Amino acid sequence: MNKKIVGRKESISILDLELFDLDAKVDTGADSNALHCDDIVIKDDKVSFTLLDEIHPSYHGKRITLPLYKIKHVKSSNGTVQARPSIKVVVKFFGKNYKSVISLTNRADMKFPMLIGRRFLKDRFLVDVAQEYLCNKQNGEII
Numbered sequence: 829m830n831k832k833i834v835g836r837k838e839s840i841s842i843l844d845l846e847l848f849d850l851d852a853k854v855d856t857g858a859d860s861n862a863l864h865c866d867d868i869v870i871k872d873d874k875v876s877f878t879l880l881d882e883i884h885p886s887y888h889g890k891r892i893t894l895p896l897y898k899i900k901h902v903k904s905s906n907g908t909v910q911a912r913p914s915i916k917v918v919v920k921f922f923g924k925n926y927k928s929v930i931s932l933t934n935r936a937d938m939k940f941p942m943l944i945g946r947r948f949l950k951d952r953f954l955v956d957v958a959q960e961y962l963c964n965k966q967n968g969e970i971i
Contacts, residue, residue, distance in 0.1 A: 831952060832922055835959030840942060843925070844894070844917040845879060850886045850942050854955050858945035860900065860914070861928055864935030868913060870896060875913040877932055881941060900931050922963050926952075 834854055841848045842863070865877040876893040897916045903909050912931040919928045921944075928948055935941060949955065956962075 831954045833956050833959070833962060834922070834949070834953045835962045836955065836957045837940070837960040838921070838944065838963050839961060840944065841920040842917050842930070842942075843920055844915075845892055846888060846890070847879065847886050851940050852942035852944050853940040854949070855943045856946055856949070856955055857905075858943050860902070860945040860947050861930040862902075862912075862933050862935065862943040862945070863930045864938065864941040865892075865932050866934060866936075867891075868932050868934075870899075870913055875915060875932065881936070887941070897929055902931055902933075904933075 836854050838852050838854055839849045840852045841850065864881060866880055867876075867878045869876045873896050874893050875896045876891060878889070878891050879887045880889045881887040894915045894917075897914045900912050900914050901909055902912050910933065912933050914929050914931040916927060916929050918925050926948070935943075
């Protein structure tokens with residue numbers, strides 16, 4: 829299989845959430861993908877959340893309700909274990925659509941609203957930490 833090279837920062841679109849060209853940190857230390865959202869409520873096998881963040885221009889302030897995929901116990905970067913709801917969505921990355929599981933969490937204190945973790949990268953991509961936004965470059969020019 830021919831793996832694409834990605835940088836440490838990339839753009840990703842989450843089609844089911846109408847989030848386009850979202851800045852994401854490629855994090856090989858994270859097992860799974862994580863997305864910043866607010867006011868997360870789980871009820872009757874559904875999860876509702878708000879995509880509101882003044883810092884990130886891709887966020888549109890909409891309240892979204894989707895089927896709950898599962899509750900994941902995730903060890904955050906500060907070492908605490910959180911129970912996070914996760915959803916299954918279609919993302920567009922490097923011009924291709926992929927089904928992906930994304931955990932929902934409040935990342936308000938983080939620079940990037942999205943983390944791309946190992947599970948998504950595995951068998952598809954190689955990470956070059958010296959590069960950024962390779963998804964926007966074609967023939968050496970930024971498009």
